[in-house]
Amino acid sequence: MMDEQKIGPEDEKNSVKEQLAYHYRCILSLLGEDVEREGLKKTPERVAKAMMFLTKGYKQSAKEILSSARFKYEGTQMVVVKDIEFYSMCEHHILPFFGKVHIGYIAADQIVGLSKIPRLVDAFARRLQVQERFTTEMMNALSCELSTHGVIVLVEARHLCMQMRGVEKQDSSTVTCDFCGDFKNESLRQEFYRRIGRY
Structure with a gap:
């Protein structure tokens, strides 16, 4: 009896x-398009890869x-990473929303590598999202996974579901x-707002 062929990650992805x-x-066909016309022949595959x-x-x-880049730290100062650009997709209309994320935390006994914070932003942005949950997910992740005295996350975004349709x-x-x-x-929040140049 032959062994069943194993399905690898690449096979599953395909x-x-x-x-x-x-x-x-x-x-596309339901929308009235001719899926065999030249401009659309490869569109389904391209959209699949994009999504x-x-x-x-x-x-x-x-x-x-x-956890891949945490370091011991004896200070208790505020660490701020601001103007992190992001692109996400609104779960209500599957249209883009995009903008900037500003994150601050008060270090307790450790800090995280600076590049990990934008990576965290991308991990949550590259899901179907609402901005409110996106903001809280990043705050909770930093609070739970990193030793801190506090975390703050501020997100500013433009939503194409408000610009291209609906209220326009x-x-x-x-x-x-x-x-x-x-x-x-409140005074600590105001300091954070000053550091990111807002309010």
Whole structure:
């Protein structure tokens, strides 16, 4: 009896891509498009690959990202990483929203490598999201995985679901903020806002 052929990660990835492409082909047809015309022949495959990239955060772990570069630290100062650009997809309309994330934390007995914070942002941004949850997820991840006295996350974003459809307001933006620990102190929050050049 022959051994069953093992399915590897690449095979699984290709299978998902093929299924997504099939469904995008159906969607284009339902919208009235000719899926065989020159400009659209390869569109289902391209969109499938794009969506797999834009949602790859589901396969990324905040714990793994933050635990890969933690260092002992004896100070208790505020660490701020600001103007981290991000691109995400609104879970309500599957349209992009994008902007900047500003993160601060009060170090307890350790700090994290600076590049890990933008990686954390990407891990949560590359999922179907709402901005409010996106903000809280980053705050919770840093608070749970890193030894801190407090964490604050502020997100500023523009939503194409508000600009391209619905109310069609081109200049609107949304600001969300979540914090814990020492950042419950208003004066400390004001210091963070000053450091990122807001308010």
